[in-house]
Amino acid sequence: MRKLDNHIVIFIAAIFIITVLAGGCSRENNTKSSFSIEQFENAMKDKGYNFEIKDVRQDFLNATRKRMMIDNKAIDIYLFSNDKEMENEASHIDSGGCGYNNGSKAVNVSWVSFPHFYKRGSIIVQYIGDDEKIMSDLKDILSEQFAGYTPK
Template sequence: MEKLSKCAIIFILSSVIFTMFITYSNKQNSKNTLDMDQFVNLMKAKSYKFELKDVEKDFLPTTRKRMIIDKEAINIYLYNSNKEVENDAKRIDDGGCEYSDGTKSINVSWTSYPHFYKKGSIIVQYVGKNEKVISDLKDIFGEQFAGYK
């Protein structure tokens, strides 16, 4: 009987630890998820009024949308997974002015300061100096991974 009790206690403790691990893991994963619709809703919640446009692909080889806020623009690059985002993000240099996939490199001259953010299945690019936009993107995405600092 005593042996059964020790086994039961070990089983219960193992179950509790496993449950805690799964809960923590799910919370961590939810912090790294973001898609186009969620981003749009977060920008609306920050009182932005904007127009969304479909635009042609450019230096990142994926679908691109443009969010136009007054005279400002945020490019939104859409991916199928976080893994694809991470792969493309690694190809953008720290300054945000070069993209290299190992076979070709593209150098870009921006009209202002580039800022690149990533989370979930999107990369966003803002080229400009508007401190409110930069602050709000940082609030949504965390620190930029490339661009002017």
């Protein structure tokens, strides 16, 4: 009888370990894809920025768009339902950040300054400008830009 009890204990422990490991993996994936506008705002506040968030109309990307105003500088934030949808839209932006083509819609843009596109989770962040602190902080928060002008 004691041998049977040991097998049951080992079986239950194995199920517990598998459950914990599987749960840990799914939480990691959810965290990676759940980076939100609120987290972006908090990260920008942590970097010392004071800003206002405004609703703006949708433009070339098929997403809800918000605008973060830092003094007279604008950062557009595109909100997608999930990271897969965001990645799909990001793939249509050319590497220079001046073109978008999804096969049925094509747009070429002449920006007033240098374009910079960043992505994380289910958001794309677009900054048009040359403020080195903003670009550095966006890189710290969101990772390397995936499209746009890269200073030499």
